[in-house]
Amino acid sequence: MNYRMVAFVLGRIFAIEAVLMLFPLICAMLYGEWYLLPAFLLPAALLAVLGVITSRKTPKNTTIFARDGLAIVALVWVLMSAFGALPFVISGEIPSFIDAFFETVSGFTTTGSTILTDVEALSHGTLFWRSFSHWVGGMGVLVFAMAVLPMTDGRAMHLMRAEVPGPTVGKISSKLSDSAKILYAIYFAMTLIEVILLCAGGMPLFDSLIHSFGTAGTGGFSNKGLSVGAYNNPYFEIVIGVFMLLFGINFNLYYFLLLRRFRDAFCSEEMLTYLGIVGFSTVTITLNILHLYDNVGTALRTAFFQVSSIITTTGYASADFNLWPTYSRIVICILTFCGACAGSTAGGLKISRVIIFFKAAKQDLNKMLHTHAVTTVRFEGKPLDEKVLRGVHNYFNIYMLLLTLSVLLLSLDGFDIVSTFTAVLTCFNNVGPGLEMVGPVGSFADFSAPAKLLLSFDMLAGRLELYPMLALFSPRLWRKRISSFKEAKV
Numbered sequence: 001m002n003y004r005m006v007a008f009v010l011g012r013i014f015a016i017e018a019v020l021m022l023f024p025l026i027c028a029m030l031y032g033e034w035y036l037l038p039a040f041l042l043p044a045a046l047l048a049v050l051g052v053i054t055s056r057k058t059p060k061n062t063t064i065f066a067r068d069g070l071a072i073v074a075l076v077w078v079l080m081s082a083f084g085a086l087p088f089v090i091s092g093e094i095p096s097f098i099d100a101f102f103e104t105v106s107g108f109t110t111t112g113s114t115i116l117t118d119v120e121a122l123s124h125g126t127l128f129w130r131s132f133s134h135w136v137g138g139m140g141v142l143v144f145a146m147a148v149l150p151m152t153d154g155r156a157m158h159l160m161r162a163e164v165p166g167p168t169v170g171k172i173s174s175k176l177s178d179s180a181k182i183l184y185a186i187y188f189a190m191t192l193i194e195v196i197l198l199c200a201g202g203m204p205l206f207d208s209l210i211h212s213f214g215t216a217g218t219g220g221f222s223n224k225g226l227s228v229g230a231y232n233n234p235y236f237e238i239v240i241g242v243f244m245l246l247f248g249i250n251f252n253l254y255y256f257l258l259l260r261r262f263r264d265a266f267c268s269e270e271m272l273t274y275l276g277i278v279g280f281s282t283v284t285i286t287l288n289i290l291h292l293y294d295n296v297g298t299a300l301r302t303a304f305f306q307v308s309s310i311i312t313t314t315g316y317a318s319a320d321f322n323l324w325p326t327y328s329r330i331v332i333c334i335l336t337f338c339g340a341c342a343g344s345t346a347g348g349l350k351i352s353r354v355i356i357f358f359k360a361a362k363q364d365l366n367k368m369l370h371t372h373a374v375t376t377v378r379f380e381g382k383p384l385d386e387k388v389l390r391g392v393h394n395y396f397n398i399y400m401l402l403l404t405l406s407v408l409l410l411s412l413d414g415f416d417i418v419s420t421f422t423a424v425l426t427c428f429n430n431v432g433p434g435l436e437m438v439g440p441v442g443s444f445a446d447f448s449a450p451a452k453l454l455l456s457f458d459m460l461a462g463r464l465e466l467y468p469m470l471a472l473f474s475p476r477l478w479r480k481r482i483s484s485f486k487e488a489k490v
Contacts, residue, residue: 002059002061002063002064002065002068004059004061005059005061005063005064005068006068006071006072006075007054007055008054008055008058008059009055009064009072009076010054010055010072010075010076010079011050011051011052011053011054011055011056012051012055013051013076013079013080014047014048014050014051014054014055014079014083015047015048015051015052015055017047017080017083017084018043018044018045018047018048018051019044020132020136021040021043021044021047021087021129022040022044023128023129023132024036024040024087024125024126024128024129024132025037025040025041025044025125027124027125027128027206028040028123028124028125028128030124031123031124031125033123033124033125035091036087036091036123036125036126038090039086039087039088039090039091039125039126040087040125040129042086042090043083043084043086043087043090046083046086047083067471067476070467070468070471071468071471071472073464073468074460074464074468074469074471074472075472077108077109077460077463077464077468078460080108081101081104081105081108081456081460082101082104084104084107084108084129084133085097085100085101085103085104086100087125087126087129088100088103088104088126091123091125091126093121093122093123093126094115094116096449098449098452098453099115099445099452101452101453101456102115102444102452102453102455102456103115103116103130104133105456105459105460106221106427106432106456106459107130107131107133107134107137107219107221108133108134108136108137108463109137109347109430109459109460109462109463110134110137110138110217110218110219110220110313110345110347110430110463111219111220111313111315111347111426111427111430111431111432111459111462111463112134112214112219112220112221112314112315112316112430112431112432112433113315113423113426113427113432113433113438113444113455113459114221114432114443114444115443115444115445115452116443116445117443117445118225119222119223119224119225120223120224120225122223124206127210127223128206128209128210130221131209131210131213131214131219131221131222131223132213133219134213134214134216134217134218134219134220134221135191135213135216135217136217137217137219137463138187138216138217138218138219138247138345139183139184139187139217139251139345182255183251183255186251186254186255186258187216187251187345190216190243190246190247190254191212191213191215191216194208194212194215194216194239194240194243195208195209195212197239198211198212198236198239198240201233201235201236201239202233203231203233203236206223207223207224210222210223211228211236211240211316212243214314214316215240215243215244215247215314215316216243216247216345217247217345218244218247218248218312218313218314218340218344218345218346218347218430219314219315219432220309220314220315220316220431220432220433222316225441226317226441227316227317227318227440228240228305228316228317228318229317229318229319229320229440234301237301237302237305237318238301240305240316241301241304241305241308241309242308244308244309244312244314244316245278245308245312247312247314247344247345247346248274248308248311248312248340248341248344248345248346249271249274249340249341249344250268250270250271250341250342250343250344251343251344252343253265253268253271268380269355269379269380269381270341270342270351270352270355270380271341273351273354273355274311274340274341274351277311277335277338277351278304278307278308278311281303281307281311281331281335282300282303282304282307283303284327284331285303285306285307285324285327285328285331286299286300286303286304288324288325288327288328289302289303289324289325289328292323292324301318302318302319303328305318305319306318306319306321306332307331307335310332310335310336310431311335311338311339311340311346311348312339312340312344312346313336313339313340313346313347313348313429313430313431313432314346314431314432315426315431315432315433317433317440317441319440320439320440320441321439321440322435322436322439322440322441322442329435332435333422333425333435336348336422336425336426336429336431337349337425337429338350338351338354339351339429346430347429347430347431347462347463348429348430348431348462349396349399349429352379353392353395353396355379356377356379356384356388356389356392357392357393357396359377359378359379360377360389360392360393363375363376363377377389395465395466398466398470399428399466402428402458402461402466403424403425403428406424406428406454406455406458407420407421407424409451409454410423410424410447410451410454410455412451413447413448413451415437415446415447416436416437418435418436419434419435419436419437419438422434422435422436422438423437423438423444423447423455424455424458426438427455427458427459427462428458428459428461428462429462430459430462430463457469
């Protein structure tokens with residue numbers, strides 16, 4: 001373990017978070033919420049001091065190996081959430097640190113689950129920070145760092161591999177730093193377009209920013225207790241619904257559009273499957289809930305919004321789907337598992353893994369029926385090697401093991417089985433709302449402190465693709481390396 005390099009990167013991230021806290025501070029000042037100044041200035045000052053102490057001098061050995069990347073990614077997300085919770089505690093708007101930590105983890109991991117029962121009682125400054133964390137965490141904290149700080153590919157690849165969602169990680173440019181800048185430029189442009197469209201439809205600028213941050217990061221925090229449904233505005237639902245769908249697509253495809261590589265952009269197997277699932281789910285749910293609405297148009301719009309929200313793990317709600325028929329709620333649960341595309345801001349298993357998993361199962365069945373047949377699993381037109389297939393199977397096995405263990409532990413709180421299961425499911429997949437007690441109009445406030453810490457771990461594990469958070473508990477991660485050449489550099 002290169003401890004000095006780990007501390008150095010953490011210091012850079014602390015400095016970035018200190019700067020990020022200035023944005024909600026400015027928002028608070030614009031709304032005359034001067035009492036919030038200490039709530040943001042004190043944590044920002046603390047982060048700045050820690051950042052200077054730990055990163056003022058670049059280590060002689062700047063190599064980052066795989067184990068260093070796992071440790072850095074996990075520690076960055078845990079510590080950013082811990083420091084990010086301080087404004088809520090200092091302001092007194094969320095007095096309990098564990099509650100504030102849960103809320104901040106939910107923000108940075110773009111989950112959207114909340115312990116708040118009256119979100120509209122919060123100040124503008126804290127509401128801005130709460131939703132701004134979605135935007136920062138959506139593309140990835142360390143991807144953001146690569147975009148604004150100089151970092152060589154040799155030092156950054158293990159960080160990107162540990163943080164970016166999906167079974168494989170690729171570069172869209174020859175340099176990782178350039179890739180990060182391109183991704184964030186696309187991310188920023190799409191967010192800005194959504195803000196403009198919402199403002200054009202009559203939504204206040206503050207509300208437009210809040211909901212655009214939540215949409216871009218596929219997070220789902222709203223400044224309204226009834227979420228997007230509070231506006232009862234078809235235009236807002238369509239704009240937000242479409243943009244949720246767009247942010248669930250692999251951002252590499254948008255780069256292909258900029259390069260005029262239209263075939264690569266529009267013929268993506270993962271994207272076509274993703275849109276097919278959305279289309280099928282929307283149509284069948286519409287037919288299932290039609291009797292609850294006045295006309296087909298309203299039912300179709302409501303179904304599309306919720307399907308788009310859940311499959312992209314955003315979690316916004318335009319209706320209480322907790323009251324929908326059983327079929328519709330089952331589809332919602334299945335979409336919670338699936339998630340959207342790899343390389344997007346969404347959580348869940350990812351459509352690419354689902355496709356590969358089913359294709360691998362089909363290959364195994366063919367081998368049983370035709371023992372001498374030579375078959376290859378292909379994805380996006382390319383054959384997959386055994387390492388990728390094994391990785392997808394291992395990921396799914398660990399995913400189900402952690403999901404089962406978390407449900408078992410959370411059941412000790414004594415709530416009903418649907419609330420318990422969907423609470424874990426929605427946190428693990430970074431969706432936000434579940435069913436029953438934790439439905440679209442519910443909250444996680446009634447869970448015990450240990451349960452909230454467990455769910456916070458699930459949110460972090462789900463956002464970081466399991467391995468970084470699990471690695472923190474491995475003694476081998478923290479052992480000093482006998483020889484720095486035992487692991488190959490990237």
